[in-house]
Amino acid sequence: MSGGGLLVAGTTSDAGKSVVTAGICRWLVRRGVKVAPFKGQNMSLNSFVTREGAEIGRAQAMQAQAARVEPTALMNPVLLKPGSDRSSQVVLMGRPVGELSARGYHGGRQKTLFEPVMACLEELRGTYDAVICEGAGSPAEINLRRTDIVNMGIARAARLPVLVVGDIDRGGVFAQFFGTTALLAPEDQELIAGYLVNKFRGDVSLLEPGLEMLHGLTGRRTFGVLPYAHGLGIDEEDGLRVSLRGTVRESVVAPPVGEDVLRVAVCAVPLMSNFTDVDALAAEPGVIVRFVDRPEELADADLVIVPGTRGTVRALEWLRERGLAGALARRAAEGRPVLGICGGFQVLGEHIDDEVESRAGAVPGLGLLPVRVRFAAEKTLARPSGEALGRPVEGYEIHHGVAEVLGGEPFLDGCRVGAVWGTHWHGSLESDGFRREFLRAVAAASGRRFVPAPDTSFADLREAQLDRLGDLIEEHADTDALLRLIEGGAPSGLPFIPPGAPDFPGAPAAGTPGAAQ
DSSP states (O other), rough: OOOEEEEEEEEETTSSOOOOOOEEEHHHHHTTTEEEEOEEEEOOOEEEOOOOOOOEEEEHHHHHTTTTTTGGGGGGEEEEEESSSSSSEETTEEEEEEEHHHHHHHIHHHHHHHHHHHHHHHHHHHHSSSEEEEEETTTTTTTSGGHHHHHHHHHHHHHHOEEEEEEEEGHHHHHHHHHHHHHHHHHHHEEEEEEEEEEEESSSGGTTHHHHHHHHHSOOEEEEEOOOOOOOOOOSSOOOTHHHHHHHHSSOOOOOOSSSSSEEEEEETTTEEOOGHHHHHTSTTEEEEEEEOOOOGGTTSSSSEOOESSSSSHHHHHHHHHHHHHHHHHHHHHTOOOOEEEEHHHHHEEEEESHHHSOEEEEEEOOOOSSEEEEEEEEEEEEEEEEETTEEEOOEEEEEEEEOSSEEETTTTEEETTTTEEEOOOOOOHHHHHEHHHHHHHHHTOOOOOOOOOOHHHHHHHHHHHHHHHHHHHBOOOOHHHHHHHHOOOOOOOOOOOOOOOOTTTOOTTTTTOOOO
């Protein structure tokens, strides 16, 4: 195989594109195929820092792990990080290049990004045997087609076959498949190779008549029916049903090793980012993680986490409005554990000076840690490593706030005062030895007879979950047909499904490889 490719599109957001893309990557690499993931444009507050110091979506980092390759900025050249309902920070090739409104982005800036997005895709296709691309939202968002750089825009320019994924658990999947195809221009329809049903429960034989009728109506086959799988444990974009805590929320909680469980409450702050930080805690037997937004929900928590956020000042206001700020202060006074991560660390400090993110200027923090934060125009992107609690630990940093630590006991790049801990490091709890020592300290401060499991390996759990995704593809999809699709492109002669959508001036002509918009 040389330079093959596939675009995994979806009938809706959260149809399972990230999961299917990861599963195909893991299935291919187990067959000996050198494969890479790609998403031209991602909108997410869950991001990751690559080894070269570039910020990309966590979903693409997870897919790279599924493909057993090192994630790079090439795999997600454009990342949008929402700062409000109407604006986002634009991250290009791993570095922020400005803040734009949705109208400003779709009105012009997005189209200028088409060339660098295509350059990244072509570089990957020249390096790998196959590139599995993930779309965004739906390819039938006809109001955005003119400036599309993530769905049919790149599919047509790169002549990629498109596999459309539909979530049957939501209902209406046949209408979604048919309607998605019928709303595309004829030149785009030529690339819609077929469909993949996701999250099916029950007897597949009962579904087969519908799949046959869909084939008759569209001339396109269904490449597989994936069963509903609980707790897949992977990083998608922004849904709270993702990552390893899904295993805790959807299945039987593993019994604790000691006599007690440990309850962790995560404050569901606005614009919450990198909430995957708690996944490693949720993977521990006997640790129960839940998201909370009321002060009374902190009462029985052994540990409260204030997570990262794209809006530190807004999160601080929200904590005060909800009464959570007072509850956190009472916990600190009583010596009950609190952990602040990144933006959560910043709100625990004494003072915030923000002329960058919120432009609120000087704002008093919660005063639980001796820290003063000043927001810098340049974002810190780093992959630090070190030692804490006598154990090696690694993490990654993504923040504009620069913390001046004025006291307390050193803790990673932050500090600890009593049972209140703060750090900018995301991902530190994935370091197994450090996580166990931290949980021991939390249990001791909480008076819980909780004992961390001695053999929980977060990396091994993640690998096992990625193998599950590969198994889903291998066992429930027509892999021979998928290989032919990836190698040879969309079948010729696929019928047009009316009414279609009008094409637009300047669109690349059908059959023109690499044509730009």
